[in-house]
Amino acid sequence: MYTIxxxxxxxxxxxxxxxxxxxxxxxxxxxxxxxxxxxxxxNLTKIAEFFGLTIAELYMREVNDMGEAYTKRQPFTKHNSVFYPLDQGKHLVMAPLVLVEHQEKYIQNVKEDKISNPFQAGFVIDFLADNPHRIFEVSGDSMNDGKIDAIPNGTFVLGLEIKKESFVRSNETSWNLPYVIVTANRVICKCLTGYNKKKKTLTCHNLNTSPEYQDFELPLEEVLQVFKLVKKQI
Structure with missing residues (x-):
């Protein structure tokens, strides 16, 4: 970031x-x-704190330098995320951040329908959506195949929540894409390749072809939330 x-x-x-x-x-x-x-x-949080700024303020300085100027329109809040309008229809979204060490607490909050997440991080997005955004820290290398679309351990991904029931009637455009899936006991990042109507399960696929990472079936009833990946930061 040039602003640093x-x-x-x-x-x-x-x-x-x-x-x-x-x-x-x-x-x-x-x-x-x-x-x-x-x-x-x-580390971005540490840098922002060192200069007496929030991450949002750090991003706003940067996007101005990159020609994606802040439009001076008022930011707005939706689904616990703050959106800062930029030029050309873009927005800086400061969304709730779920770190690996806080996944257990996040799952418990989802079960209890609580909204409690003190951490936020930012991404510049090209379009607005009505659904909630969340940012997750990915754990493990099951989605790391060493290629351009890899999602290695420690990657931060911006997800857009979708209803899990949509997979029951979804078309081919929903499959073979990466998702963050929140279940009753873990948060995982996988490609979803299909839905078995008879078993009522989602087929979870790993990009890493190592024998230790096997595809598996996940019962839809165990899924609490699903987020379609929008952007990633390695």
């Missing part, structure tokens, strides 16, 4: 000093200061 370089220079500190403050190497800071940098959410 600007903030660092304004504060009159070196890349090495900034790295020491957030616990990363000089080389990592050099990469973070590139405009196309993919910065892990945890």
């Amino acid at each position: 370089k600007q903030l660092r220079r304004k504060k009159n500190i070196s890349q090495t000093e900034l790295g020491e403050q957030i616990g990363v190497s000089l080389r990592t800071i050099q990469l973070y200061e590139r405009k196309d940098a993919n910065i892990p959410i945890k």
Whole structure:
């Protein structure tokens, strides 16, 4: 993010000093200061806090520098996410973030129909949707095949919630796509390849072809939430 370089220079500190403050190497800071940098959410939070900003404010500075100027229209809240209008119909969405270590608590809140998530992260999206957005930290390498569409361990993904019942009558366009699935005891990221009407199960597929990662059937009744992946940040 180019704005990190600007903030660092304004504060009159070196890349090495900034790295020491957030616990990363000089080389990592050099990469973070590139405009196309993919910065892990945890480190982005540390950087924002160091400069006395929120993640949203950090993003707003960056999108202005990238030519995706903030339109000055008022941000709005929907489904516990905050949307900041940008030019050309784009929006910065600050959505609830579910870290791996908080998945158990998130599942419990879903079961109890509670809304409690103190963490947020941001993505720039090209279109608005009526359904809720959530950001999940992916655990494990079952979706990592080393290719461009891989979703390796530690990836942050932006998901758009869809009704699980839609898979019962869905067409081919719904299949062979990655989803985050919240069940009664875990949060998983898988490609869904079909629905077995007789068994009432979803077929979950792993991108990683290693023998330890086998496809499996997931009973629809065990599914609490389903999120279609919109974007990812490795």
